[in-house]
Amino acid sequence: QAVVTQEPSLTVSPGGTVTLTCDSSTGVVTSGHYPYWFQQRPGQAPRTLIYDTTNKYSWTPARFSGSLLGGKAALTLSGAQPEDEAEYYCLLSYSGTRVFGGGTKLTVL
């Protein structure tokens, strides 16, 4: 089974920009992995932010964007807000199965 790797933790200043990445043990992440990004605040259910690499939902704040960057999937937060402090997970698809990354704890400080 593939292993999906994320930064364990990142810190961003309020109003700042940060990029979270999602790497695959099988090689370059492509649009064919249909990357998803999720946000989970403590004690809450996850919330989907991005699907299929770049697509947002009606509830996804405009400051979040998804992309492919340097062979990885990426989630960029531009103009961080205190409420963005949370755990972020990516999910990649592999021929009928899917694998979550270990999550990135994002601190806004």
Add this chain to the structure above:
Amino acid sequence: EVQLVESGGGLVKPGGSLRLSCAASGFSLTNVWMNWVRQAPGKGLEWVGRIQSKADGGTTGYAVPVKGRFNISRDDSGNTLYLQMNNLKSEDTAVYFCFASGSLGYWGLGTQVTVSS
């Protein structure tokens, strides 16, 4: 209002079985690929499995730790997703969520499953 509501969790002994349900309201499950995801206490999200829409073949896929023990099914007329869990182990203890893939992206609030003697 769009909702996914999981139910059926509880305390079960190792080797036992449980069937979880995920009832959808406010939208139709018919053309939606659905997933089960779990989260053990203090741990990250773990993908459990998914079922395609019937129109796309209705095929299921499972994570290695649950393959052969868990089975996902769907009742589109009842707008409900199921997860049959057999031969449960202590490591299956987690909150179980259902999640709608693709352009819907909805999650339920989860149901707790505890496997303990």
